[in-house]
Every structure is written in structure tokens, then in C-alpha cells.
Amino acid sequence: MKLYNYFRSSASFRVRIALQIKGLPFEYLPVHLVKGEHKQEKYAAISASTLVPTLETDGGELLGQSMAIMEYLDETHPEPPLLPRDALGRARVRALSQLIACEIHPLNNLRVLKYLTHQLKVSEEAKADWYRHWVRNGLELYEKELARLPKGTYSYGDTPTMADCCLVPQIFNGRRFNTDYTGLDRTMAVFEACMKHPAFDKAQPVNQPDNEG
Structure with a gap:
């Protein structure tokens, strides 16, 4: 997996925590928000919303929005869980x-x-x-x-x-x-x-x- 993110972005931070809790290896790809790299053509081709984070799955699918990404990780890698069973x-x-x-x-x-x-x-x-x-x-x-x-x-x-x-x-x-x-x-x-x-x-x-x- 690849994670496009920015070190100070709280949304990116959420996903990094989730990946670490689950022990999932990922490639860290920085996108500098203050320098406007998220608005440049290269990243716009990855994220239609030009927001971070974006997770690229092992299958090459691109996912945005930290909450959706965390739920995806929980569904595809259920242990340890991020959401209760009930x-x-x-x-x-x-x-x-x-x-x-x-x-x-x-x-x-x-x-x-x-x-x-x-x-x-x-x-x-x-x-x-x-x-x-x-x-x-x-x-x-x-x-x-x-x-x-x-x-x-x-x-x-x-x-x-x-x-x-x-x-x-x-x-x-x-x-x-x-x-x-x-x-x-x-x-x-x-x-x-x-x-x-x-x-x-x-x-x-x-x-x-x-x-x-």
C-alpha cells in the first residue's frame, strides 16, 4: 500500500495510526500542503478532491477521506479491530x-x-x-x-x-x-x-x- 499524506495533517495522522495499529506496511509519499503540492497536476491525477490523505491499495485502487480509509482497513484487515463487534x-x-x-x-x-x-x-x-x-x-x-x-x-x-x-x-x-x-x-x-x-x-x-x- 501507498499513503499520500502530509506529516502535519491530522487526517493523514489518523490513517497512519490505523495502519500502525494493524501492523500494515506502507510506502510513505509526502504531499506538502503549505507549498501547494496537493494542487499541482501530479497529485490532482491521484486525488480528484486534491486532499490528503489518499491510500493506494495493493490492488492499485485510490481511496480518499480518512474515515472511509480507516473503515476500509478495518474491513479488509479486521485484526486488531478499530470498531467494536457489536x-x-x-x-x-x-x-x-x-x-x-x-x-x-x-x-x-x-x-x-x-x-x-x-x-x-x-x-x-x-x-x-x-x-x-x-x-x-x-x-x-x-x-x-x-x-x-x-x-x-x-x-x-x-x-x-x-x-x-x-x-x-x-x-x-x-x-x-x-x-x-x-x-x-x-x-x-x-x-x-x-x-x-x-x-x-x-x-x-x-x-x-x-x-x-
């Missing part, structure tokens, strides 16, 4: 995952931040405030959701799931903007547990070949 458990994990991937991330991805700066002429300070507000707001909701679930090592139970693949990259990116995580005790306990797992450590930005520090 329908209710799967729904719980998908809901936690989507709280980050669909509620927090779309408000703070690179396209939005660039639009705030270049088109709306928002100051760097105001942009950072925007970022911190929506990350904090979303993670407060995540904390409330965790409080309704039985306590485990990870977001759902005692093994990592797709929810953790989404949570950890969001925590990393929030830290870049000095987001306040105080009071999010259960969420941060899950994060700390994840970072003791080798799959999460191997997938983090600093350990990628295109890392720029």
Missing part, C-alpha cells in the same frame, strides 16, 4: 470519531485558516483565537460524551479504536495553537494512554520522513 459499540465509536472529524476539524483545517487570513484579512491573533475556541468547544463535548460511557483505558474500552485515531491528532494540532486543555481530565487521560502505545508514537508527526519540526 452494532451499538460501533455506533458509539463512530459518533466519537465524527465529533472530531466532522465537528472540530472542518472549522480548523488549512483551507479555512488560509481563507481567514487571505480573504477575510483576519489577524494572526484572531485566527488563533478562532482555532482555540472551536477545538476547546469540541473537546468539551467529547469529554461529556466520555462521561456517559463506561470508563476504560481508551475512548471506548481497553483497546484503541477509530475514535482514538481521531482524538490524538486533534490534541497534537491544538497544542500548536496553545489550546487550553484544563478540565478535560478523561479526554487527556485517554490521550496519555494512547501515546504510550507504540502505534501512536510511530505515527506522530515528528517521526515522519517529511517532518519539519
Whole structure:
């Protein structure tokens, strides 16, 4: 398999974690978002949406969108699972995952931040405030959701799931903007547990070949 991704992209980070959890080898192909490589003809021929990540399967099929890729990996390589075996458990994990991937991330991805700066002429300070507000707001909701679930090592139970693949990259990116995580005790306990797992450590930005520090 090949993974077209960017070391700092949280969506790419999710898929790297999933691949590492499952122990699946892959070729790392960097696409530099800040330099605009995703908009160039070469990558546009791979991704119609010109977004990262893109997974090229062993059969040469191209898949986009991190959530779809993770579910594909779980269906084609079911052990260890990223989703629980029971329908209710799967729904719980998908809901936690989507709280980050669909509620927090779309408000703070690179396209939005660039639009705030270049088109709306928002100051760097105001942009950072925007970022911190929506990350904090979303993670407060995540904390409330965790409080309704039985306590485990990870977001759902005692093994990592797709929810953790989404949570950890969001925590990393929030830290870049000095987001306040105080009071999010259960969420941060899950994060700390994840970072003791080798799959999460191997997938983090600093350990990628295109890392720029």
C-alpha cells in the first residue's frame, strides 16, 4: 500500500495510526500542503478532491477521506479491530470519531485558516483565537460524551479504536495553537494512554520522513 499524506495533517495522522495499529506496511509519499503540492497536476491525477490523505491499495485502487480509509482497513484487515463487534459499540465509536472529524476539524483545517487570513484579512491573533475556541468547544463535548460511557483505558474500552485515531491528532494540532486543555481530565487521560502505545508514537508527526519540526 501507498499513503499520500502530509506529516502535519491530522487526517493523514489518523490513517497512519490505523495502519500502525494493524501492523500494515506502507510506502510513505509526502504531499506538502503549505507549498501547494496537493494542487499541482501530479497529485490532482491521484486525488480528484486534491486532499490528503489518499491510500493506494495493493490492488492499485485510490481511496480518499480518512474515515472511509480507516473503515476500509478495518474491513479488509479486521485484526486488531478499530470498531467494536457489536452494532451499538460501533455506533458509539463512530459518533466519537465524527465529533472530531466532522465537528472540530472542518472549522480548523488549512483551507479555512488560509481563507481567514487571505480573504477575510483576519489577524494572526484572531485566527488563533478562532482555532482555540472551536477545538476547546469540541473537546468539551467529547469529554461529556466520555462521561456517559463506561470508563476504560481508551475512548471506548481497553483497546484503541477509530475514535482514538481521531482524538490524538486533534490534541497534537491544538497544542500548536496553545489550546487550553484544563478540565478535560478523561479526554487527556485517554490521550496519555494512547501515546504510550507504540502505534501512536510511530505515527506522530515528528517521526515522519517529511517532518519539519
